[in-house]
Amino acid sequence: MRSYPEYWNLALIQADLILGEPALNRSRIEALMEQAMTAAARPDLIMLPEMWTTGYALDRIQELADPEAESSRAWLSAFAAKHNVHIVGGSVAERSKDGQVRNTMLVIDRQGREVGRYSKIHLFRLMQEEKHLAEGTETVTFDLEGLLCGASVCYDIRFPELGRTLALAGAKLLFVPAEWPHPRLHHWRTLLQARAIENQMYVVACNRVGQDAANRFFGHSLIIDPWGEILSEGGEEEGIIAGCIQLALVDEVRGRIPVFEDRRPDLYRL
Protein backbone atom coordinates (compact mmCIF):
# COMPACT_ATOMS: atom_id res chain seq x y z
CA MET A 1 0.00 0.00 0.00
CA ARG A 2 1.25 3.43 -0.99
CA SER A 3 1.69 5.70 2.03
CA TYR A 4 2.52 8.89 0.14
CA PRO A 5 0.32 11.22 -1.95
CA GLU A 6 -0.71 10.42 -5.52
CA TYR A 7 1.03 13.45 -6.98
CA TRP A 8 2.92 16.63 -6.11
CA ASN A 9 2.84 19.93 -7.93
CA LEU A 10 6.36 21.34 -7.93
CA ALA A 11 7.64 24.91 -8.35
CA LEU A 12 11.34 25.44 -8.98
CA ILE A 13 12.54 28.98 -8.30
CA GLN A 14 15.06 29.57 -11.09
CA ALA A 15 16.37 32.87 -9.71
CA ASP A 16 19.14 35.29 -10.57
CA LEU A 17 21.27 36.09 -7.50
CA ILE A 18 23.18 39.13 -6.33
CA LEU A 19 26.67 38.20 -5.22
CA GLY A 20 27.21 38.52 -1.47
CA GLU A 21 23.84 40.18 -0.70
CA PRO A 22 21.74 37.80 1.43
CA ALA A 23 19.02 40.34 2.32
CA LEU A 24 18.47 41.37 -1.30
CA ASN A 25 18.46 37.76 -2.46
CA ARG A 26 15.95 36.84 0.22
CA SER A 27 13.55 39.56 -0.97
CA ARG A 28 13.97 38.57 -4.59
CA ILE A 29 13.41 34.89 -3.84
CA GLU A 30 10.48 35.64 -1.55
CA ALA A 31 8.71 37.57 -4.33
CA LEU A 32 9.14 34.58 -6.66
CA MET A 33 7.97 32.14 -3.98
CA GLU A 34 4.86 34.25 -3.29
CA GLN A 35 4.18 34.34 -7.04
CA ALA A 36 4.59 30.56 -7.25
CA MET A 37 1.95 30.09 -4.53
CA THR A 38 -0.67 31.90 -6.65
CA ALA A 39 -0.54 29.32 -9.49
CA ALA A 40 -3.77 27.49 -10.36
CA ALA A 41 -1.91 24.22 -9.73
CA ARG A 42 -0.89 25.27 -6.23
CA PRO A 43 2.58 23.89 -5.43
CA ASP A 44 3.00 21.15 -2.85
CA LEU A 45 6.73 21.75 -2.90
CA ILE A 46 8.97 24.71 -3.68
CA MET A 47 12.64 24.32 -4.47
CA LEU A 48 15.45 26.91 -4.47
CA PRO A 49 18.88 26.89 -6.17
CA GLU A 50 22.34 26.34 -4.64
CA MET A 51 23.83 29.08 -2.42
CA TRP A 52 20.78 31.27 -2.95
CA THR A 53 21.61 33.72 -0.16
CA THR A 54 25.17 34.61 -1.20
CA GLY A 55 25.97 33.18 -4.62
CA TYR A 56 29.61 32.11 -4.97
CA ALA A 57 31.01 35.03 -2.91
CA LEU A 58 33.69 32.64 -1.67
CA ASP A 59 36.31 35.26 -0.78
CA ARG A 60 33.83 36.73 1.78
CA ILE A 61 32.08 33.51 2.73
CA GLN A 62 33.43 33.38 6.32
CA GLU A 63 31.83 36.72 7.07
CA LEU A 64 28.62 36.02 5.08
CA ALA A 65 27.91 32.49 6.31
CA ASP A 66 24.75 31.94 8.34
CA PRO A 67 25.61 30.53 11.83
CA GLU A 68 24.23 26.97 11.83
CA ALA A 69 21.96 28.19 9.00
CA GLU A 70 19.55 29.27 11.72
CA SER A 71 18.26 32.48 10.17
CA SER A 72 17.72 30.73 6.80
CA ARG A 73 15.95 27.84 8.54
CA ALA A 74 13.66 30.16 10.52
CA TRP A 75 12.79 32.17 7.40
CA LEU A 76 12.04 29.05 5.33
CA SER A 77 10.06 27.48 8.18
CA ALA A 78 7.86 30.57 8.52
CA PHE A 79 7.11 30.58 4.77
CA ALA A 80 6.41 26.82 4.68
CA ALA A 81 4.01 26.92 7.63
CA LYS A 82 2.25 30.06 6.40
CA HIS A 83 1.64 28.56 2.93
CA ASN A 84 1.36 24.87 3.86
CA VAL A 85 4.10 23.96 1.37
CA HIS A 86 7.21 21.77 1.56
CA ILE A 87 10.46 23.59 0.80
CA VAL A 88 13.71 22.09 -0.47
CA GLY A 89 15.67 25.16 0.44
CA GLY A 90 18.43 24.85 -2.16
CA SER A 91 21.61 25.40 -0.20
CA VAL A 92 23.12 28.18 1.88
CA ALA A 93 26.56 28.89 3.29
CA GLU A 94 26.28 27.49 6.82
CA ARG A 95 28.84 28.24 9.54
CA SER A 96 28.82 24.99 11.52
CA LYS A 97 29.53 24.70 15.26
CA ASP A 98 33.12 23.70 14.42
CA GLY A 99 33.63 27.12 12.75
CA GLN A 100 33.83 25.62 9.25
CA VAL A 101 31.61 26.87 6.44
CA ARG A 102 29.65 24.26 4.48
CA ASN A 103 27.36 24.33 1.43
CA THR A 104 24.21 23.07 3.12
CA MET A 105 20.74 22.08 1.92
CA LEU A 106 17.82 22.61 4.30
CA VAL A 107 14.53 20.76 3.89
CA ILE A 108 11.39 22.02 5.62
CA ASP A 109 8.00 20.30 5.62
CA ARG A 110 4.52 21.84 5.34
CA GLN A 111 4.33 22.29 9.10
CA GLY A 112 7.54 24.32 9.10
CA ARG A 113 9.63 21.53 10.64
CA GLU A 114 13.18 20.86 9.48
CA VAL A 115 13.19 17.28 8.14
CA GLY A 116 16.55 17.19 6.38
CA ARG A 117 19.95 18.88 6.33
CA TYR A 118 22.75 17.88 3.95
CA SER A 119 26.15 19.45 3.34
CA LYS A 120 27.66 18.98 -0.14
CA ILE A 121 30.17 16.12 0.01
CA HIS A 122 31.99 16.70 -3.31
CA LEU A 123 33.52 20.18 -3.48
CA PHE A 124 34.03 21.67 -6.96
CA ARG A 125 37.69 22.55 -7.42
CA LEU A 126 37.11 24.35 -10.74
CA MET A 127 35.37 27.05 -8.65
CA GLN A 128 37.87 26.67 -5.77
CA GLU A 129 35.17 25.55 -3.36
CA GLU A 130 37.64 23.37 -1.48
CA LYS A 131 39.77 26.43 -0.57
CA HIS A 132 36.88 28.13 1.24
CA LEU A 133 34.43 25.43 2.29
CA ALA A 134 34.52 22.20 4.28
CA GLU A 135 33.03 19.01 2.88
CA GLY A 136 29.95 17.37 4.28
CA THR A 137 30.63 14.05 5.95
CA GLU A 138 27.47 12.03 5.34
CA THR A 139 24.86 11.13 2.73
CA VAL A 140 21.31 12.12 3.56
CA THR A 141 17.80 10.86 2.84
CA PHE A 142 14.70 12.49 4.28
CA ASP A 143 11.02 11.69 4.50
CA LEU A 144 8.43 14.08 3.09
CA GLU A 145 4.83 12.94 3.55
CA GLY A 146 5.86 9.29 3.43
CA LEU A 147 8.10 9.62 0.35
CA LEU A 148 11.81 9.04 0.93
CA CYS A 149 13.96 11.57 -0.95
CA GLY A 150 17.71 11.93 -1.50
CA ALA A 151 19.85 15.05 -1.16
CA SER A 152 22.63 16.19 -3.48
CA VAL A 153 24.10 19.52 -4.56
CA CYS A 154 25.36 20.47 -8.05
CA TYR A 155 28.76 18.79 -8.70
CA ASP A 156 27.52 15.77 -6.67
CA ILE A 157 25.67 14.53 -9.76
CA ARG A 158 28.99 13.67 -11.43
CA PHE A 159 29.30 10.85 -8.89
CA PRO A 160 26.88 8.04 -9.75
CA GLU A 161 27.86 6.33 -6.50
CA LEU A 162 25.96 8.96 -4.53
CA GLY A 163 22.69 8.61 -6.45
CA ARG A 164 22.94 4.82 -6.22
CA THR A 165 23.69 4.96 -2.49
CA LEU A 166 20.60 7.10 -1.94
CA ALA A 167 18.42 4.89 -4.16
CA LEU A 168 19.61 1.77 -2.30
CA ALA A 169 18.67 3.52 0.94
CA GLY A 170 15.13 3.78 -0.48
CA ALA A 171 15.03 7.24 -2.07
CA LYS A 172 12.51 7.63 -4.91
CA LEU A 173 13.30 11.23 -5.75
CA LEU A 174 16.65 13.03 -5.96
CA PHE A 175 16.86 16.80 -5.40
CA VAL A 176 19.72 18.76 -7.01
CA PRO A 177 20.05 22.50 -6.34
CA ALA A 178 22.80 24.02 -8.48
CA GLU A 179 24.84 26.93 -9.76
CA TRP A 180 25.90 25.20 -12.96
CA PRO A 181 27.40 27.45 -15.66
CA HIS A 182 28.03 27.50 -19.39
CA PRO A 183 29.53 25.80 -21.34
CA ARG A 184 28.47 22.54 -19.67
CA LEU A 185 24.72 22.44 -20.40
CA HIS A 186 25.19 19.12 -22.19
CA HIS A 187 26.82 17.62 -19.07
CA TRP A 188 24.05 18.99 -16.83
CA ARG A 189 21.18 17.53 -18.83
CA THR A 190 22.88 14.22 -19.61
CA LEU A 191 24.07 13.56 -16.06
CA LEU A 192 20.66 14.37 -14.57
CA GLN A 193 18.87 12.11 -17.05
CA ALA A 194 21.40 9.35 -16.41
CA ARG A 195 20.87 9.57 -12.63
CA ALA A 196 17.09 9.30 -13.21
CA ILE A 197 17.32 6.35 -15.63
CA GLU A 198 19.92 4.28 -13.79
CA ASN A 199 18.22 4.71 -10.40
CA GLN A 200 14.66 4.70 -11.78
CA MET A 201 13.85 7.75 -9.68
CA TYR A 202 12.54 11.28 -10.18
CA VAL A 203 15.29 13.89 -10.46
CA VAL A 204 14.34 17.47 -9.64
CA ALA A 205 17.08 20.03 -10.30
CA CYS A 206 16.93 23.79 -9.76
CA ASN A 207 19.72 25.88 -11.29
CA ARG A 208 20.24 29.64 -11.02
CA VAL A 209 20.45 32.09 -13.91
CA GLY A 210 22.49 35.29 -14.33
CA GLN A 211 26.23 35.71 -13.98
CA ASP A 212 29.06 36.55 -11.61
CA ALA A 213 32.60 37.68 -12.46
CA ALA A 214 33.66 34.22 -13.58
CA ASN A 215 30.56 32.37 -14.80
CA ARG A 216 27.32 32.60 -16.78
CA PHE A 217 24.66 30.35 -15.26
CA PHE A 218 22.19 28.88 -17.70
CA GLY A 219 19.15 27.88 -15.65
CA HIS A 220 17.54 24.96 -17.52
CA SER A 221 16.08 23.67 -14.28
CA LEU A 222 14.68 20.22 -14.89
CA ILE A 223 12.01 17.83 -13.67
CA ILE A 224 12.82 14.33 -14.98
CA ASP A 225 10.71 11.22 -14.46
CA PRO A 226 12.01 7.71 -13.60
CA TRP A 227 12.05 6.77 -17.33
CA GLY A 228 14.43 9.68 -17.91
CA GLU A 229 11.78 11.75 -19.71
CA ILE A 230 11.97 15.50 -19.21
CA LEU A 231 8.62 16.71 -17.81
CA SER A 232 9.60 20.40 -17.45
CA GLU A 233 12.66 22.42 -18.40
CA GLY A 234 13.45 26.10 -17.87
CA GLY A 235 15.12 28.44 -20.31
CA GLU A 236 17.90 30.90 -19.45
CA GLU A 237 15.62 33.53 -17.90
CA GLU A 238 14.62 34.00 -14.30
CA GLY A 239 11.26 32.38 -13.54
CA ILE A 240 9.28 29.57 -11.99
CA ILE A 241 9.50 26.09 -13.51
CA ALA A 242 6.39 24.10 -12.67
CA GLY A 243 5.56 20.42 -13.05
CA CYS A 244 3.37 17.68 -11.64
CA ILE A 245 4.88 14.34 -10.67
CA GLN A 246 2.98 11.05 -10.13
CA LEU A 247 4.76 9.51 -7.18
CA ALA A 248 3.74 5.86 -7.83
CA LEU A 249 5.56 5.87 -11.19
CA VAL A 250 8.85 5.01 -9.48
CA ASP A 251 7.56 1.64 -8.26
CA GLU A 252 5.94 0.96 -11.64
CA VAL A 253 9.22 1.55 -13.51
CA ARG A 254 11.23 -0.45 -10.97
CA GLY A 255 8.72 -3.29 -11.36
CA ARG A 256 9.00 -3.34 -15.17
CA ILE A 257 12.80 -3.40 -15.37
CA PRO A 258 14.09 -4.91 -12.11
CA VAL A 259 17.48 -3.18 -12.14
CA PHE A 260 17.85 -3.32 -8.38
CA GLU A 261 17.27 -7.09 -8.32
CA ASP A 262 19.69 -7.63 -11.24
CA ARG A 263 22.66 -5.81 -9.73
CA ARG A 264 25.89 -7.82 -9.21
CA PRO A 265 27.50 -6.19 -6.18
CA ASP A 266 29.58 -9.37 -5.73
CA LEU A 267 31.49 -8.39 -8.92
CA TYR A 268 31.76 -4.64 -8.46
CA ARG A 269 35.09 -3.30 -7.18
CA LEU A 270 34.29 0.18 -5.82
Ligand SMILES: O=C(O)CCC(=O)C(=O)O
Ligand atom coordinates in the same frame (compact mmCIF):
# COMPACT_ATOMS: atom_id res chain seq x y z
O1 LIG B 1 30.35 19.99 -12.40
C1 LIG B 1 30.16 21.05 -12.99
O2 LIG B 1 30.43 21.18 -14.19
C2 LIG B 1 29.59 22.24 -12.28
C3 LIG B 1 29.58 22.05 -10.79
C4 LIG B 1 29.35 23.31 -10.06
O3 LIG B 1 29.22 24.37 -10.65
C5 LIG B 1 29.23 23.30 -8.61
O4 LIG B 1 29.30 22.24 -7.98
O5 LIG B 1 29.03 24.39 -8.03
